[in-house]
Amino acid sequence: MNFKYFKHWRKYISIQSIAVLSLMSIPDLSIASSNPQGGIDWIVVIDTSASMRGVGGTKNIFSQVKNSITEFVNTARLGDTVTIYSFDKDVTLNANDIAINSNPDRGKLKQIINSLQANGVRTHTGKAVQQALQHSAILNQRDNSLGRTVSIVFLTDGLEDVRGIDNPVSIPSSTQLLNQQQCKPYVFFVSLGLEEHEKQLNEFANNPALCSKGLVLRDPGGVQLNRLAQNIRPVLVKAKLDVNLPRTNLQPVLPGTTKKIKINSISNVNSTVNVQLEDPHQSGISLISGDRSIDLAANQAKSIPLSLQIPDRVQGGVHNLRLVLTTANNAIAPMTVDVPVTVKPTLEFSPTKLDFGTTEVGQSTATQTLVVKSNIATTAQLQLQGNFKDISVIESPKPISLQVGETKIPLQFQVSDRGSEGKRNFTLVLQPDNSLASPINAEVNLNILIPLGRKIITWTLLVLLLLLITLIAICLIQRKTPWELVEDLRTRDRLEGALLVLKPLPKSLDDEEISLTRLHQSKVCLSNLIPAIADTDADAELVVAWRAGKKIIDIHCLKGVIFVNTKKVDTEELYDEDIIEIGDVKLQFNWIAHQRPFEPNSEQTNF
Numbered sequence: 001m002n003f004k005y006f007k008h009w010r011k012y013i014s015i016q017s018i019a020v021l022s023l024m025s026i027p028d029l030s031i032a033s034s035n036p037q038g039g040i041d042w043i044v045v046i047d048t049s050a051s052m053r054g055v056g057g058t059k060n061i062f063s064q065v066k067n068s069i070t071e072f073v074n075t076a077r078l079g080d081t082v083t084i085y086s087f088d089k090d091v092t093l094n095a096n097d098i099a100i101n102s103n104p105d106r107g108k109l110k111q112i113i114n115s116l117q118a119n120g121v122r123t124h125t126g127k128a129v130q131q132a133l134q135h136s137a138i139l140n141q142r143d144n145s146l147g148r149t150v151s152i153v154f155l156t157d158g159l160e161d162v163r164g165i166d167n168p169v170s171i172p173s174s175t176q177l178l179n180q181q182q183c184k185p186y187v188f189f190v191s192l193g194l195e196e197h198e199k200q201l202n203e204f205a206n207n208p209a210l211c212s213k214g215l216v217l218r219d220p221g222g223v224q225l226n227r228l229a230q231n232i233r234p235v236l237v238k239a240k241l242d243v244n245l246p247r248t249n250l251q252p253v254l255p256g257t258t259k260k261i262k263i264n265s266i267s268n269v270n271s272t273v274n275v276q277l278e279d280p281h282q283s284g285i286s287l288i289s290g291d292r293s294i295d296l297a298a299n300q301a302k303s304i305p306l307s308l309q310i311p312d313r314v315q316g317g318v319h320n321l322r323l324v325l326t327t328a329n330n331a332i333a334p335m336t337v338d339v340p341v342t343v344k345p346t347l348e349f350s351p352t353k354l355d356f357g358t359t360e361v362g363q364s365t366a367t368q369t370l371v372v373k374s375n376i377a378t379t380a381q382l383q384l385q386g387n388f389k390d391i392s393v394i395e396s397p398k399p400i401s402l403q404v405g406e407t408k409i410p411l412q413f414q415v416s417d418r419g420s421e422g423k424r425n426f427t428l429v430l431q432p433d434n435s436l437a438s439p440i441n442a443e444v445n446l447n448i449l450i451p452l453g454r455k456i457i458t459w460t461l462l463v464l465l466l467l468l469i470t471l472i473a474i475c476l477i478q479r480k481t482p483w484e485l486v487e488d489l490r491t492r493d494r495l496e497g498a499l500l501v502l503k504p505l506p507k508s509l510d511d512e513e514i515s516l517t518r519l520h521q522s523k524v525c526l527s528n529l530i531p532a533i534a535d536t537d538a539d540a541e542l543v544v545a546w547r548a549g550k551k552i553i554d555i556h557c558l559k560g561v562i563f564v565n566t567k568k569v570d571t572e573e574l575y576d577e578d579i580i581e582i583g584d585v586k587l588q589f590n591w592i593a594h595q596r597p598f599e600p601n602s603e604q605t606n607f
Contacts, residue, residue: 040081041081041148045087049088049118049157058193061192065155066114069155073110081100087123087125123161140244149240151188160200175209179209187204187210187213187215188215191216264301266301271295275323281320288306314375319340321338323339342436345378345434349372350370359413359446361417361418362416368410369408372440380430381430383431389419391413393413411428413444423446428443499516502586522544526540526541526542526582526587536560538557538558538560542555553589554573560583563582576593576596
């Protein structure tokens with residue numbers, strides 16, 4: 001009779017009968033009566049509400065409860081550990097994984113048991129279940145957990161009372177903790193109340209996540225508590241298989257044959273284990289056929305290496321697979337191991353090089369289609385890297401939705417009005433939002449051209465700017481306004497100054513001085529200005545000239561003889577207050593700020 005039939009008969013027989021049947025009905029007891037390698041981790045959870053000691057009209061059974069737990073400690077094998085929780089309104093950890101290595105260890109536990117008091121109000125059974133299962137999870141994650149057995153034993157009068165407790169934890173809410181432990185712990189509810197025990201205990205014990213390892217033992221008034229340890233231990237030492245999968249083996253994989261995935265296993269009897277892979281969502285992942293049968297020696301841990309075949313068409317992401325391990329003739333209950341296989345997402349650009357030809361500034365390029373091949377549905381961001389100054393992507397969706405297979409992305413670029421001419425080589429990067437996927441990139445070539453008309457305008461503006469700068473510099477150097485400079489240019493080749501007629505005296509004062517500036521001419525004959533000269537046999541002209549960047553006025557003899565400062569000349573540069581003599585006519589040339597340079601060796605004197 002295996003455990004499931006044992007569970008079926010528990011409704012009709014007493015605790016004593018269960019003990020007898022358990023011992024008689026386990027066929028492999030002679031083989032497995034010794035402790036499994038590593039022993040048993042006991043988690044004892046004790047109801048310490050006042051009803052356990054008779055408050056409220058119930059029977060006082062608390063001393064019997066403590067005696068039964070003491071018997072647990074007395075019969076515990078070397079290598080076992082004991083954890084004790086007590087609960088009423090809240091849950092208290094009284095002893096934490098105390099190892100049984102000697103009698104003093106038992107004595108320490110007995111002191112803790114003896115100190116327990118049933119004075120609590122309320123019975124928060126749901127939280128006690130939660131705390132025990134959380135502790136069980138910690139034990140099953142230890143490095144030496146393989147082959148050890150975790151057994152949770154609840155002793156309660158069976159009635160939950162959470163009145164006045166804020167946010168109470170329900171018993172069914174801990175089902176998820178069972179799912180996470182993959183059928184690891186045994187759970188025994190010992191119902192000691194005279195009335196019918198909490199129905200939720202039955203439902204929890206029969207939960208499929210416990211894999212038939214849950215049991216409710218009914219003992220009204222605790223009359224059979226002295227045989228509690230004797231009734232539970234035979235159930236725990238029946239032939240069984242224990243396996244686990246280290247998470248370090250589950251790295252993301254690519255299509256093809258994976259590296260060996262090592263599953264740690266141990267059996268308390270010699271057995272041959274067959275491995276099958278369940279693929280609920282039919283991803284196509286399969287188990288390599290040569291790894292499906294493994295021989296296990298009793299109580300010797302063994303690493304089972306398995307390889308998976310990942311087809312090329314499989315989608316990226318997590319695929320929740322399940323390994324089922326069975327023994328020949330089903331001598332040991334089947335074990336299941338969840339294997340979440342992560343297929344690494346792969347993305348690929350087609351093409352990987354794009355040439356958009358020549359585009360003028362301010363214009364957009366032609367549209368090209370970029371194809372992304374992906375084995376996962378996700379979103380991604382398009383980014384530009386490198387020499388992409390003044391270039392932007394037109395109407396690129398943010399983010400881009402990628403589908404399994406091929407996703408076509410229309411691609412068009414806009415060149416800014418301020419763009420500069422020349423070839424641009426930059427990189428288009430697709431950054432997936434999925435952290436497991438790596439970014440991909442494609443090279444982009446684009447030639448930017450500035451139109452001829454725009455070049456002419458640009459250069460014209462530059463020349464004008466240069467002229468403006470030059471004009472400003474000249475104004476600063478000359479200390480003149482632009483208008484003054486313009487006037488200087490306009491009068492650059494015009495005569496300046498005046499002629500004062502000294503002899504013969506003019507008939508009127510108005511004819512005494514002749515303004516050369518007002519003539520607005522660059523050359524003039526003196527005979528045209530002074531009639532008296534026309535009656536002589538000589539004539540001369542005044543001419544504007546430039547020497548060494550300096551404006552001067554020369555007098556040229558046209559005929560006859562002329563004198564400047566009593567010196568006969570043919571051509572002479574005139575200075576302020578020079579005296580010109582032509583026949584009987586004497587003139588004084590006046591040009592302010594243009595004095596004759598001092599000549600030390602000259603005896604010439606200006607009149």
